[in-house]
Amino acid sequence: MKTIKLADGRELVYELTRKNVRNINFRVKADGIVYVSAGRAVPAARIEELLSERAEYLLEAAARLREREERSEIGDTVRLFGREYPIRVISGARETALFDCGECRVFTKHGDDRAYIRQLVGRAVSERFLGLCRELNDEVRRELAEAGLVPPPTRVTIKDMSSRWGSCSYNRGHISINSRLAAYPRETVLSVFWHEYAHYWHHDHSARFYAFVERFCPEYQRWNGLLK
Ligand SMILES: [Zn+2]
CATH class of the missing domain: 3.30.2010.10 (Metalloproteases ("zincins"), catalytic domain)
Structure with a gap:
């Protein structure tokens, strides 16, 4: 894990993996760490230069992911068969809702679209x-x-x-x-x-x-x- 100090004093933490690839890939996770995979021939200085250029975008993306995780239980509930179930949103690609372990679990890529979540929940209830x-x-x-x-x-x-x-x-x-x-x-x-x-x-x-x-x-x- 390495840290880059940005011009405004903030820090960007990244982890570099060398791979047999030509290009450089950046992937940011909710923990704020940027996972970089780069070809063996790419100089470390070039990677840090690119990270500094994209720092703003990467930090914003990490903040968005964090916010989404915190919001995973949206506080709403749904009633089914006389019982109240909290709605939990889990980011995933399945686009479905199901009742499991006392919760209504919604798997979706669109976790911030409440109307759409309600629609998935409604479909599961039906x-x-x-x-x-x-x-x-x-x-x-x-x-x-x-x-x-x-x-x-x-x-x-x-x-x-x-x-x-x-x-x-x-x-x-x-x-x-x-x-x-x-x-x-x-x-x-x-x-x-x-x-x-x-x-x-x-x-x-x-x-x-x-x-x-x-x-x-x-x-x-x-x-x-x-x-x-
Ligand atoms: Zn009647």
């Missing part, structure tokens, strides 16, 4: 919610079938709705589930599935409707109550 909805839909249909009640073929659509958590078009065999339910516990989402499926047998919200729902989902009031 994927997980879609998986849950498939599972719950199968569960409800299986339990109904076991009770001798076979629901018609049903198309389930997940979409963002502003005024309701779900709907059932019993004539068309179509159930809509509000994508905002992804923030709520599994049991709450299940209660919405039971609610909508129950409309195949009861088109209103009468006592008989709720008796039907609670026969299959005894804790309906408790879990669905979170939505009020």
Whole structure:
């Protein structure tokens, strides 16, 4: 490791590796050290001359990298299935987000673009919610079938709705589930599935409707109550 004193008093630390290359390469890391690889024929004085010329740019790049690392946990959180996950941004080339070890980990090259990070997080939430909805839909249909009640073929659509958590078009065999339910516990989402499926047998919200729902989902009031 060597140090160059700059005209303004600052110092630039670099590490030189000799390689079988013709040119000189500079790579700066968040620790502020410049990693130089240069051909064996390049004089040391020439390398220091080039480093001094580029010092401003290299120090700025190091500062940017450091700032990005410090900001890796952006303080934002995301709710999934009733749990709050801190969002951690990890610089990488994968451009994806996943839920792991109690965190929502975002791998991206664009760590300072918050809107884009939110988009990746949103995509991960949608994927997980879609998986849950498939599972719950199968569960409800299986339990109904076991009770001798076979629901018609049903198309389930997940979409963002502003005024309701779900709907059932019993004539068309179509159930809509509000994508905002992804923030709520599994049991709450299940209660919405039971609610909508129950409309195949009861088109209103009468006592008989709720008796039907609670026969299959005894804790309906408790879990669905979170939505009020
Ligand atoms: Zn209803």
